[in-house]
C-alpha cells in the first residue's frame with residue numbers, strides 16, 4: 567500500500583500529469599451531472615417519436631423490435647428490414663449534420679422500438695456498442711449526443727463543441743500531460759457549458775465541485791517518508807482521499823486505452839503514430855507498478871499489438887532482403903511486389 571502511494575505521489579509530483587488527471591476528473595463530474603437530464607430527455611424524445619408514427623416505428627406484436635436480425639457494422643447499415651429502415655430515417659431526420667458520419671455499429675437496432683438509449687447511440691462516436699445507459703457512458707458520448715441530436719439544440723452548441731475539443735485534446739495527449747494554461751482555459755469552457763444547465767441541480771452542484779477540485783493541490787502524503795506538512799489535512803479533506811484519486815486515475819487511463827484500441831482497430835496495419843501511442847502508454851504503465859498490476863490484461867493486449875505491428879514491419883523487411891534483385895535495384899524490385907496503387911483501398 568505504501569508503495570502504491572509512493573508511486574501515486576511521484577506521478578502527481580509532475581504538475582502536467584496532475585493537470586491531466588484533474589481535467590479528466592472534471593469531465594467525469596460533468597458526465598455524472600448530466601446523465602439524468604440526458605436520460606430523461608431521451609425517453610421523452612423516444613416517446614414522442616413512437617406517439618407520432620406508431621404505424622411505422624412500433625415493434626410487431628409479441629417482439630421487442632426487428633425480427634430480421636439486422637446488424638449494422640461500423641458506419642454501414644445496409645439491407646435493413648422495413649422497421650429498421652423507418653427508424654434509420656427517423657434518426658437521420660433528427661441528426662444535426664445530415665452529411666455527417668453515423669456510427670450505426672454502436673446500435674442494437676432490434677431494440678430501437680423499446681429502448682431510447684439504443685437510438686441515442688447513433689449520435690455518438692464509435693465504440694459505444696456495449697454501453698447500456700447514460701450512467702455507463704463517458705463524457706464524450708454525452709457531449710456528442712448533445713451536439714448531433716436536435717433534441718438538445720436548446721443548449722448552446724458552440725459551448726458543447728468547445729468542451730468536446732478539449733476532451734479530445736486531453737484524451738489524445740500521448741504523454742497524458744497538459745500545461746496549466748490549458749487547464750485554465752478548460753475550466754472556463756466547462757463553466758460556460760455548465761451555465762447552460764441552470765435548471766439541472768446536479769449541474770450547478772458539479773460547478774461548485776469542479777471549482778474546488780481545480781483549486782486544490784492534491785498533495786499525497788506517504789506515511790513514513792516525510793513529516794506530514796502543516797495544514798495538509800484540511801487541504802485534502804476538502805477534496806479527496808488517495809484511493810479516490812487512484813480510482814479516477816484508473817478510469818481515465820482506461821478511457822485513454824479504449825481510445826487507442828479504437829484507433830488501432832480502424833487501421834489494418836499499425837501506423838507509426840499508433841505504434842508510438844502504444845509504446846508511450848506501455849512505458850508509462852511499466853514505470854508505475856501500481857497501475858501495471860491493475861491493468862495486467864491491458865498490458866498484455868498492448869504487448870500483443872506492439873508485436874503484431876513489429877512483425878508486420880519485419881515481414882516487409884524480410885521480403886526485401888530475400889529478393890535477389892534487391893542489391894541492384896532495391897526500390898524497383900520492392901515496388902514490383904506491392905499491390906498496384908489502384909487496388910489499394
Ligand SMILES: [Zn+2]
Nearest residue numbers: 632636647650
Ligand atoms: Zn431490422
